[in-house]
Amino acid sequence: MVTATANVTSEKCPMCGSASNRTVCERARLGRQWALTECRACRLHFTAPIPTQDDLVAFYQGDYHSDLRIEAGTEKAFDAKYQRYADALGRHLPLGRVVDVGCSTGLLVRKLCDRGYDAEGIELNADSAAWGRDNYDVIIHSKPLEACPYGPESLDAILFTDVLEHTQHPRDYLREAGRRLVPGGIALVTFPDIWSIESRYHYLLSKLLRRDWMWGNCHVPLHVWEFTRVTAEACFTGAGFEVVEFRRTQPAPEPVDSLALKVLSAPTNLLSWPLLSSWFGTQMEFVIRKV
Numbered sequence: 312m313v314t315a316t317a318n319v320t321s322e323k324c325p326m327c328g329s330a331s332n333r334t335v336c337e338r339a340r341l342g343r344q345w346a347l348t349e350c351r352a353c354r355l356h357f358t359a360p361i362p363t364q365d366d367l368v369a370f371y372q373g374d375y376h377s378d379l380r381i382e383a384g385t386e387k388a389f390d391a392k393y394q395r396y397a398d399a400l401g402r403h404l405p406l407g408r409v410v411d412v413g414c415s416t417g418l419l420v421r422k423l424c425d426r427g428y429d430a431e432g433i434e435l436n437a438d439s440a441a442w443g444r445d446n447y448d449v450i451i452h453s454k455p456l457e458a459c460p461y462g463p464e465s466l467d468a469i470l471f472t473d474v475l476e477h478t479q480h481p482r483d484y485l486r487e488a489g490r491r492l493v494p495g496g497i498a499l500v501t502f503p504d505i506w507s508i509e510s511r512y513h514y515l516l517s518k519l520l521r522r523d524w525m526w527g528n529c530h531v532p533l534h535v536w537e538f539t540r541v542t543a544e545a546c547f548t549g550a551g552f553e554v555v556e557f558r559r560t561q562p563a564p565e566p567v568d569s570l571a572l573k574v575l576s577a578p579t580n581l582l583s584w585p586l587l588s589s590w591f592g593t594q595m596e597f598v599i600r601k602v
């Protein structure tokens with residue numbers, strides 16, 4: 312059920328420090344309640360309480376990624392968008408040393424190697440990392456970025472595709488990662504917009520029908536921060552980056568069992584039209600440069 316929005320958590324905003332906030336919705340995971348909380352000062356949306364490192368590890372145990380670790384599984388899920396990401400990187404960095412953080416099975420790493428980049432991946436899910444090494448013949452480290460052999464200013468680009476929002480503190484994580492980039496180095500960052508048209512529509516449905524699960528765009532607590540374009544750019548600026556390219560796309564709708572939800576979601580299928588997706592799509596894709 313959707314809960315009242317007046318609940319206030321005692322958690323301070325991890326981006327600006329303000330204690331003034333509102334609860335947007337609540338979700339249960341690992342037998343506990345987590346709130347999507349909006350800071351009234353900077354409008355950042357974040358999970359409260361903020362998950363600990365142990366919580367984050369626990370979220371991804373079990374069969375996470377299992378649909379990718381099968382023949383052609385990753386290609387089916389990600390081929391088109393990885394092509395787009397490689398193209399976006401190529402517009403700003405034709406060649407160089409690149410790391411894909413949170414690379415799952417490493418298909419994007421494979422594509423970048425094929426284009427001539429010196430590319431490696433990082434994936435904390437050991438099963439996915441091992442599967443990728445065996446199937447795509449790429450280097451994938453299964454340990455945190457800070458434990459990998461990348462010294463200060465040793466990388467030309469770092470990719471965070473649908474990964475930064477899963478870290479405990481995205482801005483501080485990005486700033487720390489940025490130390491490994493050469494001056495003017497590039498990062499490709501993607502994640503969904505929590506207040507895209509599609510997300511607003513499903514939020515409204517969930518409120519009207521009192522079915523909280525219908526708001527599939529809300530990924531609390533897996534997404535420790537949920538972004539809008541404005542809060543994303545504030546995060547990048549705070550981490551020492553400037554935006555050099557921005558685009559929107561509309562991901563294919565996730566398969567749902569509920570016929571009612573399928574029918575009710577039909578209007579948002581219009582967002583898949585290229586012109587509409589580039590203006591209003593849920594997925595935000597940024598190329599940012601270290602300043």
Ligand SMILES: [Zn+2]
Pocket residue numbers: 324325326327328329350351352353354355
């Ligand atoms: Zn704030």
